[in-house]
Amino acid sequence: xPTRIEAGRICKAGALLAGLLLAGVAGPALAGKAxxxxxxxxxxxxxxxxxxxxxxxxGVILARNVWDTxxxxxxxxxxxxxxxxxxxxxxxxxxxxxxxRDGVTFHNGDPLTPEDVAFTFNYVLTPEAKxxxxxxVDWMKSTEVTGPNTVRIHLKAPFPAALEYLSGPTPILPAAxxxxxxxxxxxxxxxxxxxxRIVSVESGRSVKMVRNEKYWPGSPVGKARIGKxxxxxxxxxxxxxxxxxxxxxxxxxxxxxxxxxQLKRDPTLTVVSAETMRVGYLQFDVQGRAQDNSPLKDxxxxxxxxxxxxxxxxVDNLARGGARVMNALCFxxxxxxxxxxxxxxxxxxxxxxxxxxxxxxPNGFExxxxxYRERDYAEAxxxxxxxVGIRAKLNYLRYAAFRxxxxxxxxxxxxQTWGSFSINDVSAFTGIYFRGGEEDLxxxxxxxxxxxxxxxxxxxxxxxxxxKEALTRIAAQAYALPMFSYPSNxxxxxxxxxxxxxxxxxxxxxxxxxK
Amino acid sequence: xxxxALRRILVAVGVALTVSVASFMLxxxxxxxxxxxxxxxxxxxxxxxxxxQHGLDQPLVVQFAAWxxxxxxxxxxxxxxxxxxxxxxxxARMPVTLTLGVIALAVALLVAIPLGVLAAFYRDTWLxxxxxxxxxxxxxxxxxxxxxxxxxxxxxxxRWLPVSGNATWKHFILPxxxxxxxxxxxxxxxxxxxxxxxxxxxxxxxxxxKGLPPxxxxxxxxxxxxxxxxxxxxxxxxxxxxGGSIVIEAVFSLQGLGQLAWESIARNDFPVVQAIVxxxxxxxxxxxxxxxxxxxxxxxxxxx
Numbered sequence: 001x002p003t004r005i006e007a008g009r010i011c012k013a014g015a016l017l018a019g020l021l022l023a024g025v026a027g028p029a030l031a032g033k034a035x036x037x038x039x040x041x042x043x044x045x046x047x048x049x050x051x052x053x054x055x056x057x058x059g060v061i062l063a064r065n066v067w068d069t070x071x072x073x074x075x076x077x078x079x080x081x082x083x084x085x086x087x088x089x090x091x092x093x094x095x096x097x098x099x100x101r102d103g104v105t106f107h108n109g110d111p112l113t114p115e116d117v118a119f120t121f122n123y124v125l126t127p128e129a130k131x132x133x134x135x136x137v138d139w140m141k142s143t144e145v146t147g148p149n150t151v152r153i154h155l156k157a158p159f160p161a162a163l164e165y166l167s168g169p170t171p172i173l174p175a176a177x178x179x180x181x182x183x184x185x186x187x188x189x190x191x192x193x194x195x196x197r198i199v200s201v202e203s204g205r206s207v208k209m210v211r212n213e214k215y216w217p218g219s220p221v222g223k224a225r226i227g228k229x230x231x232x233x234x235x236x237x238x239x240x241x242x243x244x245x246x247x248x249x250x251x252x253x254x255x256x257x258x259x260x261x262q263l264k265r266d267p268t269l270t271v272v273s274a275e276t277m278r279v280g281y282l283q284f285d286v287q288g289r290a291q292d293n294s295p296l297k298d299x300x301x302x303x304x305x306x307x308x309x310x311x312x313x314x315v316d317n318l319a320r321g322g323a324r325v326m327n328a329l330c331f332x333x334x335x336x337x338x339x340x341x342x343x344x345x346x347x348x349x350x351x352x353x354x355x356x357x358x359x360x361x362p363n364g365f366e367x368x369x370x371x372y373r374e375r376d377y378a379e380a381x382x383x384x385x386x387x388v389g390i391r392a393k394l395n396y397l398r399y400a401a402f403r404x405x406x407x408x409x410x411x412x413x414x415x416q417t418w419g420s421f422s423i424n425d426v427s428a429f430t431g432i433y434f435r436g437g438e439e440d441l442x443x444x445x446x447x448x449x450x451x452x453x454x455x456x457x458x459x460x461x462x463x464x465x466x467x468k469e470a471l472t473r474i475a476a477q478a479y480a481l482p483m484f485s486y487p488s489n490x491x492x493x494x495x496x497x498x499x500x501x502x503x504x505x506x507x508x509x510x511x512x513x514x515k
Numbered sequence: 516x517x518x519x520a521l522r523r524i525l526v527a528v529g530v531a532l533t534v535s536v537a538s539f540m541l542x543x544x545x546x547x548x549x550x551x552x553x554x555x556x557x558x559x560x561x562x563x564x565x566x567x568q569h570g571l572d573q574p575l576v577v578q579f580a581a582w583x584x585x586x587x588x589x590x591x592x593x594x595x596x597x598x599x600x601x602x603x604x605x606x607a608r609m610p611v612t613l614t615l616g617v618i619a620l621a622v623a624l625l626v627a628i629p630l631g632v633l634a635a636f637y638r639d640t641w642l643x644x645x646x647x648x649x650x651x652x653x654x655x656x657x658x659x660x661x662x663x664x665x666x667x668x669x670x671x672x673x674r675w676l677p678v679s680g681n682a683t684w685k686h687f688i689l690p691x692x693x694x695x696x697x698x699x700x701x702x703x704x705x706x707x708x709x710x711x712x713x714x715x716x717x718x719x720x721x722x723x724x725k726g727l728p729p730x731x732x733x734x735x736x737x738x739x740x741x742x743x744x745x746x747x748x749x750x751x752x753x754x755x756x757x758g759g760s761i762v763i764e765a766v767f768s769l770q771g772l773g774q775l776a777w778e779s780i781a782r783n784d785f786p787v788v789q790a791i792v793x794x795x796x797x798x799x800x801x802x803x804x805x806x807x808x809x810x811x812x813x814x815x816x817x818x819x
Contacts, residue, residue: 047596047782127561184598203597203607204770205680234679234768235778242666242678398781 031250033495033513036227040251040508041234041243045204048187051171052124052131057504060169060422062207062231064505065224067171067192070098070117071163072220075501078424080163081220084112084172084193093158093458094141100149104216106174107197114145119175121153129183135432136169136421158456160463161425164335169421195224195509207231225512244269244491251492253506257320260489272490273321274500277331278419280377280483283433286442289409295365296412302478304355305413306345308388311483313347314380321487328471329430329482333502336426336454336467343475352388364389371395371415372402377483378415407438414441417486422503426467427455434474442479446470519811527804534796535586538789539579548785591790596782601790604775609794611681612771615694615763616756618687622695623702624749628742631706632733635714646707650700662693662766679768690767694760698752705748709741743813750806754799 031039046059051067072083085098104112121143124131131137139159146152155162174191181189190198193216196209209229232249234240241259243249245266255263255271264271284302288294295301311325327344330337356364369385369392371378382392392413397405405411420428433439435451447470454466474480490500498511549566566572569592570581585592591601634646669689670678677686713719714737722732761773768774772791779787 048598053598187598202770203599203604204775232680232768233770235765235774236679236768238663239666239679239766239768242663242671246670246674246678248678248680 038226039230039249041232041240041249045233049190050187055132065196066194068194071167073167094155096153107191114151116175117151118143118145120173160458161427164425224509253490255489255491263491270494275322276486276488276504278486280417282481283414283416285412290412298359300355300359304352306481307348308352309384310347315484323484323487325484326482330426334426342472366391367412368393369413370411372399527800538792592786596784601786608772608775618691619694620753623698627699627702631703634707635710650703653696653700659762665689681769690763694763713737713741747806750802
């Protein structure tokens, strides 16, 4: 009697469902001031919570809230201050001595020792560690314990940005615990010394943290103000917005500008637009590898493109919220980045057309342009190019494919963006793309030499001079066209006090509830 | 009946084998696996080490045999992206997708069958037309849009239900409705057509002539016979829903298999993609087989 059974089940299920629907009317909110729980949401999850084993921004955020670094850079002044290290001295340009703080304990109760520092840095330098952010540590040669509370870092070559790296992407891991549980165990139950302690990791869903009540006193970041912190992964942007509006989460970011405008009308929310260190730029196939007789080999064509694009209008109408036009290929507030004396390209379509004519392209040409994010920005660029006769075809790719194509010389114009790993030093930007590496499409010996000199000199004045030389040459030859810094729109509960920084690292430990 | 069942099972095993070969080949269509695992910054030496470690230097047939043997023991290797075993990942996400699928199917049947019956009974009236309109709408509406509309109404405006996640049963209501609506039209039409056929049959006419109340005719005589093809369809729809819940899982941030599949494709995490394809295919094959056997049991004519 399948029908009767079926019908019976259906009735029961129906009653149950109706019950569920009614019961669903009243549900407690899990986020917010009342529960002292700050829930923040983003779209992706780091592949591994170990801070050296992911290169996602979401991982950087967790790292900054859960781990401490040897030094601390004050985001307001840019000065380096003591953190896990109380003092540091350069013995010579390739040897750095540090004194560690007493009385710091990891979340599992182990005290911080020089062995932890030495283990962390020596481990991440081994190939077996398979860390994904090599560039952040490969300036180190080795680290050794020199006393009960001192360590010495040996550098491969002089590296003046070392202090900046030690205050950012180089958190300290607990040696004994890490050795015991291995990388797999560590990523499931990570342990640091930072203001928040991870209490649960649900792959694909959330990471829950509580305030580290035993956080060492006197830390420049201070004890966390909010008791509980939770990171939720919500892939869909509209769902994130809906969660924020209903109080399911307290904080979201990277809100598209038009949505941010909508959210501003909600009195229970605060919307902040802040500049970030991320800079968008066009990188040109200077050597003409992507197509035969590429017009881009001609400096006049590259300059024509630079004159054809109204970057100011793009900032005003598309990017908005704190973005600025950049003229040198770096973020202007980074050490060594300057646009003083660097050739600039004003919006001048007539001049662009004249330059194209001079270069032998009176009727323009066809070209490909690859991009991997902010499709609307790339499309705006294509529109400007078309206005002067350059017919660009958009290849919109995923980042891995984009980077592969760029490295293999299969892209004529790449719409790149770079956030410098939040490192406030020009070595984290220009060098990646113009120091002869795989992503250097120009391979200009003059630029390479200048950047190398800048990256390895210990004299700030020399560094500045060398970087200026490189940046000037890149701009004069129009190897790349810097567009503008990117803004980020943050939207959060009006109950929350939160300050955004240009390095795109939300410091939740510093956030608090309004009284 | 036994012969039919055996033949049917044999076909299912054949399909399963084909799917497993296809899902294995998936891995090898995408370029050098060792390079993908070792990552973009690996040296040639590291890539060679990875190749040896994962047995990627063996002939394809040997690799397939090893993989199939391990797959038989539910060992799908390690995820390229997460530091986890694929089996653990899939097992952790499976309940979410199954729960969603079951509730969605229940929702679909709950609405579609009564609606189909009523539409057939009140044929060519406003009720019939309304039922048709609902079903057309269900097929025409993109499920992400419907899902977002539900969120807007029930979560943002009315604040009755949570927006996303799978913390409690309440979190499943909206996604199940959104997903169920996608399966509903087909079931509704099949029920309606089956009912129409049954209602015009001789025995129903006889029942009417005997003066049985319409409700009894509908349920006892009509639905009982009309529901047979619906069983098969429901099984197929359930399979579709498991695979098709990708969009719904993304909209409602349900961390199920669909979401995992989508993200794994984006991350080139082939062992995970492979396992999900295989698992979903097996479920689908199993359901179809079960539905076929059930139908054959109910209707002897199907056995030939």
